[in-house]
Amino acid sequence: MSRSHWTMLCLALLAAIALALAIGTIGYTPADTWRALTGQADATTTLVIRELRLRRTILAALLGAGLGISGAALQGVLRNALAEPYLLGVSGGAAVGAVLAVVAGMSYAFVPIAAFAGAALAVALALFVAHAAHGRADPRVLIMAGVVVGAFANAAIMILLANASESRVRGAVWWMMGSVADARWSETAWLGLYVVVGGAVLVTTARSLDAIALGEDSAAGLGVDVDRVSRRIYLTASLVAAATVAAAGLVGFVGLVVPHIVRRIGASGHRTLLVASALMGALLTVLADIVARAAMPPTELPLGAITAVVGVPFFLATLRRLT
């Protein structure tokens, strides 16, 4: 990726964030938005922009960044173009945790914690199964373990929801569709911590990922401790994904498609790929959130569906320029 690509990507992200602050049920001019951000606007404008829109936009950006970088790292380490952040059972585990919390009638503040715990447990289970089956985390076994843990989680969710009241089923389903509407600063800050620390850990593995893309033996021949690096990436990428799920529910497609888009615009080494995937993920998710709340006001559409709706044409456009 050339310098102009980086500049365009950063400018596009800033523009999308500015747009996200200005667009909504009440439209604001860029000047109003700026005044609200710097504390010079009236109370309502300041509240809407700073408390509501800024919060959810930052959450959306962090969510997309986390999913983008996590997906790029997992595709690299598993050498699989279809790998995505939820692959190792994150989505299923998180959903079971969240549904358990909802069905048990716990307060909604507890749902993210339950989701995170469920996701972490599912990943631990998938890694344990793969390890037990093969003595080490073989990518093929790991993918199967993730799928099986996911299937188990789906079954558990159906059983849990079979006897739940209608309102609880609706609450659980809404949570699973993903949204940044109820963004709180505390959750956003936690997610920020995971994305920044986890992202930094993943970027330190970039060089090893370049080698692992050639196969495990070739990577070992280039001096990479494949098993150790792989374990670190599985854990870090899945924890980042679990943190996004805890903060905003399930938002599909971003982690799968963003690394491909970034590769098509010319990122080849993993250091570039990981950082650019974080930026591109943030861009795509912020745009998707604008569509989610501006397309059919006052109804908010599920973010997880919009990322796919926005992402598919984007993806198809880049597919045409394949290889």
Add this chain to the structure above:
Amino acid sequence: MIAFADVRARYPRQQHLALGGVSLDAERGSVTAVVGPNGSGKSTLIRALIGRVPLAAGTISIDGADTRTWSREAIARRVAVVTQREETTFPMTVREYVALGRLPHRGTWGRDTMQDRAAVDAAIARTGMHALADRSVHQLSGGEWQRVRFARALAQGGDALVADEPTTFLDIAHEMAVFELMRSVAADGHAVLMVSHQLNLVARFADRLVLLHDGRVAAAGTVNDVMRPEILEQVYEWPVLVTRDAAIGALTLVPLRKPSTSSRS
């Protein structure tokens, strides 16, 4: 330079030793070829060298220093390996691929140095891949792809080149080019260690042969020591003839037909 001393290795959860006490030396300036039937432990030998199979006993040393005390990167800076199979998952250009050979020379945040770029250019030139340097590796033929893999190993530098069955699937010209390259790398003073099934080419190009059978050394030494019908017949469990080629004078192995199967020779 690379010395295996009584190396025993076993894959996880296997009772059977894949290597049952193998000793061999790959010296600088010479080509050492490891031959033997399928499953005799040839590839395991190389996987043990790069730490992919744990050693149950014995040592692998580089210039007398036990590799267990070395970091993997330190080994990779000395020994470049061309593995048997390799597929790139994501597209990259030939030049980007060859540059991966410089990975062990860079730190986590390291950038390309002049030295890195010079090594990559030299490796591309030496393998004759200059015209294809900006092509995607996914667009290469089998022969070109193998040359590019050697270019990556040459860019890696170090003083030993190890290759596991480097000419499988190659046509005659590409196969000969690989053997000539190995010979010229050895002539530069590198230690070359190769695994091959091509006994007749190995007999012409290698200085020393190591014949493996069931994880042990069945015979080792010069071409004349190893290319003997009684040894080869026993190891390969097939009737063979060893003759001297009339035109080039090299020892040549001719596998025979088994008498009962057909009348044609």
